[in-house]
Amino acid sequence: MDHNTCIYDYTNLVMGATEIRSSRRMMDKLHMINIEKYGYDSFFKQQFELRKNENLVPGRVIGVYKSAYKVMTLNGEVIAELSGNYYNRVIYKSDFPCVGDWLLLNKSNIIIDLMERKTKLSRKTPGKKVDEQILAANVDVLFIVTSLNKEFNSRRIERYLATAINQGIKPAIILTKMDACNDVVAYIEKLNQIAPEVTCIFTSAYEKVGIEGIFDELSEGKTGVFIGSSGVGKSTLVNVLMGEEVQKTFDIRIQDHKGRHTTTHRELFILANNGNIIDTPGIREIHLWSDNNSSGGFEDIEEYARQCRFRDCQHIHEHDCAVRKAIEENKIDKERFKNYLKLQRELYYSSLQHDKREKIAFQKQIKRKSKIEGLSLKK
Structure with missing residues (x-):
């Protein structure tokens, strides 16, 4: 074999190896998950x-x-854990990831950081303890689920509406x-009194009625979350939307129309139209948690409040109170x-609690920074 033939064979070998690597990269790209349908937009x-x-x-x-x-x-679905450094940086429970959060992971599936949240659905933790509990993150639509019974x-619906509007989520x-x-009209009248501008979707999972209305609210990449009491049909709706049983369901008790917890944890599902839905366990109470004092969902009352004689009117015993007058005239x-x-x-x-938390967090950051700088000086 002469010298030119060896060079030719070696060149072919290198080109062949390059083509194999290129082919593998193409195959990897083909098998990559399109995470944009999970809501990965320009913000993230x-x-x-x-x-x-x-x-x-x-x-x-998820x-x-x-x-x-x-x-x-x-690369698909993985099981990830928090890094030790992440644990050390946590100040409050709300700093931990929750369903809907976007993360930064290393190649070993260790969570390095949490991306800034676009929105968050949160409440005050149940009970006497004052802290924030985040139910879901990066939510576009809050579906308030209640049954016609x-x-x-x-x-309760007013409370959910206030929660959504205060946190910048469409209700x-x-x-x-x-x-x-037997009397859907009666419920329509009640809804017109408390939520005249809010989209209302009447459904029957049994008859597959109204399901398209939910899909219409969740275009590709958008995320919705179901919230409501146990037994109202949240998990049943998820199963209908998914076209298969992904959540266990139980019927409500006939005597009191109450249900049992069938969903025990929060989980995100991708729908056929590439929208996302988060199912949550039944909620017994939801105390508002917000850094502002605006009561979303009560525009009618606040409109009358702007007509009161005094700007700081408490609507209790002040003179020329437009709100009290509206109540007396049955307008409110x-x-x-x-x-x-x-x-x-x-x-x-x-x-007030939010401001207090911010102050404590700032003090902890200063203390931690001073400790790190002190260790650096010792070295």
């Missing part, structure tokens, strides 16, 4: 671009199980079990006004 892409030189990959939390996280990445509660109301309701429902005052008090208390 810009954050990733600032960290792209750190050999990190983006991923979205399930939380104690200390482990189910995350959807470009004794479970329907106008005051929509889903009325379930329409096939078992008295129970609705009581709920408004209750939510206002919650928001005021929440804003």
Whole structure:
């Protein structure tokens, strides 16, 4: 074999190896998950671009199980854990990832950082402890799910509406079990009093009625979350939307129209139209948590409040109070006004606690920074 033949064979070998590597890269790209349908938009892409030189990959939390996280990445579904450094930086429970969050992971599926949240659905933790509990992150639509029976509660719906509007999330109301309701018109009248501008979707999972209305609210990449009491049909709706049983369901008790918890953890599902839906366990209480004092969903009352003689009118015993006059003339429902005052008090208390948390967080950051600088000086 002469010298030219050896060079020719070696060149072919190198070109062949290059083509194999190129083919493998193409196959990898073909098998990559399109995470844009999971909501990976410009808001998160810009954050990733600032960290792209750190050999990190983006991923979205689709399930939380104690200390482990189910995350959807470009390479598919992985089980990830928090890094030790992440644990050390946590100040509050709300700093931990939750369903819907976008993360930065290394190649070993270790969570390095949490991307800034676009929106968050949160509440004050149940009980006496004052802290924020995040139910879901990066949500576009909050579906308030209630059934057309004794479970329907106008005051509870008002609370959910205030939660959504205060946190910058579009609200929509889903009325379930329409096939078992004999007077739908009565419920329509109640909804017109408390949510005249909000989209209301009347559904029957049994008869597959109204399901398209939910799909219409969730275009590709958009994320919705179901919230409501146990037994109203949230998991049943998820199964209908998915076209298969992905969540266990139980019927509500006939005697009191109450249900049992069938969903035990929050989980994100991708729909056929590439929208996303998060199912949540039934919620017994939701105390408002916000850094502002605006009671969303009570525009009618606030419109009358702007007509009061005094700007700081409390609508209790002040002269020329337009709100009290509207109540006397039955233009504002008295129970609705009581709920408004209750939510206002919650928001005021929440804003004070939020400021307190910010102050504590700042102090902890200064203390941590001083400690790090002190260690550096010793070295």
